[in-house]
Amino acid sequence: MREPSPEKQEAILNTALTLFTERGFFGTPTSLISKKAGVATGTLFFYFRTKEDLIDTLYRRVKSEAAREMCRGLDKEKTAKDKLRRLGKNAAGWGIRNPAKLKFMEQFAHSPFVSTNAHEEGMSHFLFLEDLVRDGIRNGEIRDVDPSGLFCIMASALSGLIAHALLTDDPAEREKIIGNGLDFIWYGMKVEE
Amino acid sequence: MREPSPEKQEAILNTALTLFTERGFFGTPTSLISKKAGVATGTLFFYFRTKEDLIDTLYRRVKSEAAREMCRGLDKEKTAKDKLRRLGKNAAGWGIRNPAKLKFMEQFAHSPFVSTNAHEEGMSHFLFLEDLVRDGIRNGEIRDVDPSGLFCIMASALSGLIAHALLTDDPAEREKIIGNGLDFIWYGMKVEE
């Protein structure tokens, strides 16, 4: 018997990731994906039942990887301030190391091509973030306003920050941009002295 | 002689706006646009040379309308703080009154289907915003960090804020969300006391 090849599946997923972000879902023919991935059309449909199944799998993977990376060492930090800063640095670091994945997530976060199921599963990985904000409010570090609103603005600001940091190639410059950006976010959230 | 009908052109543009935001560029056949707009296929191509030409025109229009609305009464405000707050309220108000246009702008702001020309023309309407931040830094209201970075995060935060405000139908609730969000943005920018 022959075994399915994880390398081929991976090649298809990676190629699709790049093409989808560059050209959009409908703008990317499955024929182009299989060609660039170095497999036949039929092979793509052996590993993924439909084109929708392909983007769904991609979405689930990228979203859970992003969440995993953002949590790194979060339990080592004590205060909400330190936790948020670590989180922000993790997110920025991952985004800068994986610009294509970041762009894919932004582009398909509200896309109808990704199934509702996959969207919900994706969101579930990030629920801990809202708890983090809630804890900060409870112990008086963060201003007492609607946590989900705060979390939402924070996420957008962070995403804009990473996009801006990606414009430069100089790592030192980047570090500075991210530091300033995280300051902006923290000053926006903390209680005034 | 017969004159071109602005109403027909408008109908095509409005229909295309809705369909593009709902289904994406490649997901929307020109046949569907013309059908829903109540004209024949040929008429669409009489007013717009290609499908690209159509989305380009749409992008230019929406972007310049958004910029125009955001500037409303800005010169009446004296301080950077007041100018930014007015700007934020204008932006939020426009976004809430025109959710489809807002979604269109977000979706195609970095899209390859819109020509580079149209993108540059779109950006040019918002350059005054960076000057506003620069002025605020000069007179000591805003923290002295890279203005383009500050502007970039501010724009993302604002966009996230509007998206979040759109989730509720209650105008009072909305007002509160927007107020809180604009506080977040201002605390992020201002110099500390």
Add this chain to the structure above:
DNA sequence: GTGTAAATTGACTAGTCAGTCAATATGGTG
């Protein structure tokens, strides 16, 4: 080796798309 179950192939199908064009309808003008 040999057998075999499963992976891989690519020509193929039925359907869809952007854009064309010859025919027709329309409205302004004199």
Add this chain to the structure above:
DNA sequence: CACCATATTGACTGACTAGTCAATTTACAC
């Protein structure tokens, strides 16, 4: 009214697409 430039129509074309499937190759078990 009659004329005519032009706005409008929709059947049509050539190109392209998601997904199929019968034929072929591969890798593992014995």
